[in-house]
Amino acid sequence: MxxxxxxxxxxxxxxxxxxxxxxxxxxxxxxxxxxxxxxxxxxxxxxxxxxxxxxxxxxxxxxxxxxxxxxxxxxxxxxxxxxxxxxxxxxxxxxxxxxxxxxxxxxxxxxxxxxxxxxxxxxxxxxxxxxxxxxxxxxxxxxxxxxxxxxxxxxxxxxxxxxxxxxxxxxxxxxxxxxxxxxxxxxxxxxxxxxxxxxxxxxxxxxxxxxxxxxxxxxxxxxxxxxxxxxxxxxxxxxxGVTPPMQEMPVNSVVVSPRKGDTVKRNEEGKVVCHGYALPSGDGGSVVKVEISADGGLTWSEAALEQHEGEGKWAWKFWRASVNMAPGNSGTILSKASDASGQTQSAVSPWNLKDVCYNGFGEARDLTVE
Structure with a gap:
């Protein structure tokens, strides 16, 4: 989209x-x-x-x-x-x-x-x-x-x-x-x-x-x-009247590139480069790990986290990774972040009427891999 x-x-x-x-x-x-x-x-x-x-x-x-x-x-x-x-x-x-x-x-x-x-x-x-x-x-x-x-x-x-x-x-x-x-x-x-x-x-x-x-x-x-x-x-x-207002946010991550429906080229090693951002949970400390999957979550590899001056525990983290992907249509890249408290994204968030705090896996779907 x-x-x-x-x-x-x-x-x-x-x-x-x-x-x-x-x-x-x-x-x-x-x-x-x-x-x-x-x-x-x-x-x-x-x-x-x-x-x-x-x-x-x-x-x-x-x-x-x-x-x-x-x-x-x-x-x-x-x-x-x-x-x-x-x-x-x-x-x-x-x-x-x-x-x-x-x-x-x-x-x-x-x-x-x-x-x-x-x-x-x-x-x-x-x-x-x-x-x-x-x-x-x-x-x-x-x-x-x-x-x-x-x-x-x-x-x-x-x-x-x-x-x-x-x-x-x-x-x-x-x-x-x-x-x-x-x-x-x-x-x-x-x-x-x-x-x-x-x-x-x-x-x-x-x-x-x-x-x-x-x-x-x-x-x-x-x-x-x-x-x-x-x-x-x-x-x-x-x-x-019986539901408490939200306060803290959950750990989260997003695949910034590629985006849904993109055509991507593999490098000489047969890998696709991807990157994105990750967010810590409310008091959970900094994001310490982002994992990437290109096989629907069956296997995961760890992304590299960028370091920025003075960022502290409330800041987002940029991540970057290269993942093996076979040529073809309907490729998907998923991201999963974890923070210092051990909180980790799940595949999909529980549904709620207003959909606040959605933190299912980050994803880029329907990729054409060349």
Whole structure:
């Protein structure tokens, strides 16, 4: 299937062409996933914008962008931000129909994000003495634009994650060494490494420490994996309230080249060169292995992993391999990633109505081998 790029115009939903996306380790042209139109340029101003910190804190704060930049240590983290709907086309075509935009493999970006750690901002506000970490959440809110299914956009993560320095949750002011653009959350957005991208709220207005998850529609009725018995919108109704929102992402990999339907040439050794990217699970540590199969998964060989400066455990990994393939039609290359925690891709993900977190084997099918 060819990369189609734009998945929706208003609001804009777009993924870059996969060959361009995976041509460099640090992404410049990242995907765009929106549930609302982008705020107008005149609506957002770094000189006047502020972020309110409230809820179960000792001292509510109202922080300007200047304060976020100068009153706290600045932290840089390289991480892959990914839409949980990435690879939805795989579930739709390999298993059965699902609801939602038909994302292929490009709803992911690997960037350098810089700004104060959320734990430092919450440290300045002080968590109320009565708060127990278990069951408490930190909610992020943007009131800038009305969404398709709610009047505002919001999400939340557990307080324990927000306060853990190893989780590196950042209030990002910069992306790849430059101020954020509006399409990527200017003037400030949350970045939650290892957590699905819908929690990395753009155009951030407010941070609230509270006993419950964010009540926003997209937290409560969208980015969840209801039981397989939820086969349509009607049958899903009784499951939304008892299905926890997604947080961490699963280990994953994608074959970037060749693509489905390509004609490929073998080299002098009778092998086909292939490459792609792999993503770690939420807290599973770096991708440590990618295996490739050209015989439907009967045998596997290990791919070479590229190393990039400063990448750390949240970053994607590029892989490259050469596999033996006989001449003919209907050739298939599969990829399977494993991370430091031992988590590994399975052949196909369990079906869910929204098809979030699809992580079946990466694949390039219907290859003509010459």
């Amino acid at each position: 060819a990369d189609r790029g734009v998945r929706g115009e208003e609001p804009l939903n777009r993924e870059p062409k996969i060959s361009k996306l995976a041509s460099v380790s640090i992404t410049e042209d990242g995907y765009e996933r929106n549930h609302c139109v982008q705020p107008a340029a005149e609506q957002l101003n770094a000189r006047t914008h502020s972020v309110q910190v409230d809820g179960a804190v000792k001292e509510p704060l109202n922080l300007s962008i200047t304060s976020l930049r100068t009153d706290f240590p600045q932290h840089e983290v390289i991480c892959a931000l990914q839409c949980p709907e990435n690879r939805r086309h795989g579930m739709r075509t390999l298993v059965k129909e699902v609801q939602g935009i038909d994302w292929v493999n490009g709803a992911v970006m690997n960037c350098r994000w810089r700004g104060p750690l959320l734990k430092d901002v919450l440290g300045k506000a002080g968590i109320a003495d009565s708060v127990e970490q278990e069951g408490t959440h930190v909610a992020f809110t943007s009131f800038q634009v009305k969404c398709q299914e709610d009047s505002w956009y919001g999400a939340s993560i557990p307080l324990s994650r927000a306060l853990d320095p190893d989780k590196e949750v950042v209030l990002a002011l910069e992306r790849n060494g430059k101020p954020l653009t509006i399409r990527h959350g200017y003037p400030v957005r949350v970045i939650t490494p290892g957590v699905e991208g819908a929690k990395s709220v753009k155009w951030l207005d407010k941070i609230t420490v509270q006993k419950e998850e964010s009540p926003n529609y997209y937290m409560q009725r969208d980015y969840k994996t209801p039981l397989p018995q939820a086969v349509d919108s009607e049958t899903a109704e009784k499951y939304w």
